[in-house]
Amino acid sequence: MLLAEMREGRSLSDQAARLGHLAQADRARAGRLALVTLRHRNRADAVLRRFMQRRPRPDIEDLLRLSTVELLELGEAPHGVVNAAVDLVRGMGKKAQASAGLVNAVLRKVSTVTDWSELPVQRLPKWLRSPLVSTYGADTVAAIEAAHQAGAPLDLTLKSGAAVEGELLPTGSVRLAGTPQLSALPGYEAGAWWVQDAAAALAARLLDAQPGERVVDLCAAPGGKTLQLAAAGAQVTAVDISEQRMARVAENLARCGLSADLVVADVLEWQPATPPDAVLLDAPCTATGTIRRHPDLPLVRDGRGVGELTSLQAEMIDRTVQMLPVGGRLVYATCSLLPSEGEDQLTAALTRHPGMTVIRPDFPGIEPDWITPQGGLRLRPDYWADRGGMDGFFIAALRKTA
């Protein structure tokens, strides 16, 4: 069902409510299966093509892909996978029932395949691959695609003094092994940590909020960065246009015993009552840096709308610069791999606002080749490959000097 809805252009996260009738464990398994199938979709198709002359109807093709991934990627027992697939086809209506024999025969053959791990890594679609190859080169894009296929580990940001068992990353986040049940981890009830990718955690680190500073977090929901700023002791005002998403910020703050003023408003219209010391702008973007977690994104999007997003980002930067007093700091962040949403925005902002100067990132764990010639931070999924990668982000810190 999830994969079918995706064919209609609905992302997996938009469909979460559709699984509401399932028990939590089944819901989690369905979500995980959909993710892993999407990460290996092209490889599953390559295997299926060996055993089928023609493509079957789309829902049966999805079932075959999913079963192929269960067999060859997840190593599940052929007997159970084949039987479950045949049962599902039988439940798909009269016309589909005629395909039960085909599904049975194809999956039995699939279960004998031995070269799965040697099949080429899943490629990004052209709308995204072409601009990335022009920016980073073909070898880097291949490394990014390998990182997408590998998926994403779970990272936590800890409040100071908290401890959780896991790998302490050079930038301070803690990476967990496997996919543990979060609510069972020590410190969950006490709100000693929150889930946040290690790359995402660097935006607030770069802002370097000090206790008592007035800090505005623009485009704040669901609030990972608000939590970091509040935990640093700043007086935080979090602004987001979505009331529904802002409710998540409130929940997250409450669980972690932290506080912030929450404002539901459009960044393009809102003005702070008093000039802030610093502003973090985590602007809406293509989210192409998060494909490890959202492998459906390249399929449900087609590259349209990038121009509108980059115009909105530039308008938001201008708005933020106006809010700041001289001496004030701005961190601009997008979870995008496209330079038009990152490096190019920084170049254009410096031209439009000659009074803004870049603050070069300088804290433990930042590797020199992550820093761009202009002093921004370019983070990519293929960095830390031996540790499990990181999300793609562009982050730049600036100070208003005039």
Ligand SMILES: C[S@@+](CC[C@H](N)C(=O)[O-])C[C@H]1O[C@@H](n2cnc3c(N)ncnc32)[C@H](O)[C@@H]1O
């Ligand atoms: C990348 S997400 C922010 C993630 C968040 N900063 C965090 O760390 O958890 C972008 C957010 O921008 C918000 N947004 C989009 N357009 C907006 C606007 N015009 N004004 C305010 N918020 C906006 C969306 O509702 C969304 O929550």
